[in-house]
Amino acid sequence: MWSGVDACLKCTLCITQCPVVSVNPDFPGPKALGPEWYRQKQRGGVATLPHVDDCTFCQLCEAACPVEVPIAHLIALHKAAATPPLRIRVRDGILARPHRAARWTRWAGTSRVMRKVGGISGKTSLPRPRRARWSPSSLGQPLGPCQGRVGLFVDCYSAGYDGEVVEQASQLLTLWGFNVTLMPQGSHCCGAAAYAAGKPQLAEREARETWSAMERFQDVDFLVTLNATCDATLRDEWPDYFGIEPPMPVVPFDEMALRAPQEFWNRLGRVSSSAEVRIMTHTTCRGQVARGDGHLGELAHRAGFHRVEPSDAPCCGAAGAYAFKIEHEDTAQQLVARLVEQSSHVRPQGIFTDSGTCALHIEQATQVKTRHPAYWLYRQYLEYQKGEAP
Amino acid sequence: MATDLVVVGRGPAGLLLSSLAVQAGAAVSVVADGLGTLPLWGGQWDFRSYDTDGAPITDPYAWWRAREPHTSPPGVTRGWLAYWQHLAALWTEMGIAVNPPGPNNQWTVTPLGHLRPTYLAPSWQYTTDKPSPVIFVGVPGLTDFVPTAMARVYEWATGATAYTMMLETPPAWRETWNALNWAWFLDAPGGQEWLMRVLRGRSLPSEGPLLFPQILGVDHAQAFIAELAKTLSRRVAEVPLPPVSVGGIRVQRRWDRWLRHHAVPFISGRVHRAEPDQVVLADGRKVTARVVLATGGVLGGGLLVEADGTVRDAVTGVAVSFGEHDDLATVGYLETTGPIPVVGRMVKGWNPDQYGEGGAMILSTVHAVHQRLMRHSLETGTWR
């Protein structure tokens, strides 16, 4: 929200929470890159600071600020003013349109040399498509009366690489009594990646296209999101920065899950084999900022996992396309190192996280299966069904 | 989520109240739209440092006892020792080592080299009951900690010798570094090895603890300080600096972690309306449970001073300055007897900036409200 644009009281709270400051000695930090840069620019000094591009756009600085300075959004403007080399601009142009990039699903096969030329990290895994592998028959009859129609927001990452989780989420929602529509159809993006890359205008254009594509779904009561970043973008950036209200209320999948019929939880409660299974939860940074932390732990607990450890890492470093960029690979690896250290003590058998790109990054680093909560709830329900089978 | 108590605010007051309620078996949710002021503190909790004439107080218990009838909340002084012991035990459990609370205030050193009293501080902070010779160890680029200037003041104030040492810059150093950059550097193995190597190569004065600016790490500071002390056979401790204040960041990180590991959700959002049993956030979300406001008052907090001088609670909209108590310092405790309890912030007759009693103010308001909530929960059979 631009109303706080000049409100900085120089309290330094934002600096204390910035994950990049904690690992990168060159990073000037949120206060210098955001409000201080902006004040200078207003006075006619227009120089951009080095390393502005190292900001992950996690927005944890904004969540700390007592006076609502739009720190990360100012840094996005600052990024827009910088001019990186051409090949980096080309690459960023592609990555800022992830819905287009995700149509070409064979990125993972790109050779090391090509990655280097294209400015793509050789240390971070690129996604491979994970398609739904079962017949979408069903988890059985809905557990209660019809609760209305929900739209399941198929974000670019899930559309390109994780058909499985879309299928799992939509079957769970059906089981809970909802009619499910996948939307928007066609290839769209909420604008998050473009904003994070310092292209706010492109972000707004993409958001408006997506808005138009969704507007025609008239009879949808809620829009359910599978990715915390898209969720935060639709609920915060759209109204606050683009002036567009999502055509229907937006609810993240895990909040929908917490409202699932009691019978669902009773059934999962009968899966006794999970009680001793160690699980970690990692709420992505954007999820922490937009809604808070703790929902995933509650979900895991209700799903029958009783040994749940919340992640101590504020940001895993994936940050959408950030970890794929060659100049950020070290920062991304250092940020996820906290999770690696923690998981080496906890030794979890699974990690819950609410974003596909974070899951990819965390799984690569920890070697622990890292999936969306819809995957884990679905899996638990299959366990329940197995237990009930004659 | 099933919640028994919703605490609005995650500054020191909100964190302490949430912890007490968790220990009493309540399911607590914390709602806040900002971080609170903990990362701006050095981390010390003052009890009552100065009397009304500005002279340092040695025995804060005696000071409060002598004023028993006038303190608010009334009668709270009887619980003081138990409150301090609880805080020390809670911190120890979180991994913040702290010396057991004693009968008297301790001395600590300011970045200007002055002595000032404090009561409870994490053991990484230099405190002593008797000033003695010390060694101030400086690092380049930190304008808030200049050993030679500090030593002059310290010697003048205490009569004890202050030695000084300056370290060189590590290869990773940047001119832009502040205390937090140093602390993150020294939190990692590379930085720790560097400092060890440098100190081993120096000959130290024969007496006195090594006093560093508060930069010796973040999450691993305690272990590193212990290792330094062992290697150098010398007490090693820190002097807290003005913000960015690394001590407060350490406390905040450990406290948040403790609460999260006790399954306390941190809900982020601005509270627009508070009722005794529900808060409504700016985006329409509602959290239903008994409400306590720990919304502070220093930075973007819960108090608004309007043009006509009325002080309003930013969350409830209620004018909190009224009648005979018509000044800012009356608001906190009076409201705790109202429909929505308020903890932290300012209490009638207290003045933390002048008297050094901010920690005690938080303790007393938080415990008063906690006891009231406990009575309520016993009467109604809520909380497990």
Ligand SMILES: Cc1cc2nc3c(=O)[nH]c(=O)nc-3n(C[C@H](O)[C@H](O)[C@H](O)COP(=O)(O)OP(=O)(O)OC[C@H]3O[C@@H](n4cnc5c(N)ncnc54)[C@H](O)[C@@H]3O)c2cc1C
């Ligand atoms: C620079 C500095 C140094 C200090 N050093 C010390 C020290 O060394 N020792 C000491 O004892 N004291 C110290 N203090 C004093 C101490 O900060 C205050 O006593 C303290 O701020 C009171 O804490 P609190 O928990 O009541 O509020 P705060 O720390 O101000 O926290 C308020 C919380 O409420 C939230 N909030 C407010 N309004 C809303 C709303 N509408 N919706 C949702 N959330 C809301 C805020 O986001 C925040 O999380 C220092 C203060 C400052 C500024």
Ligand code: SF4
């Ligand atoms: S958005 Fe995140 S990485 Fe960027 S400055 Fe803020 S806290 Fe740091």
Ligand code: SF4
């Ligand atoms: S937290 Fe906000 S007010 Fe404080 S320094 Fe950062 S931008 Fe400024």
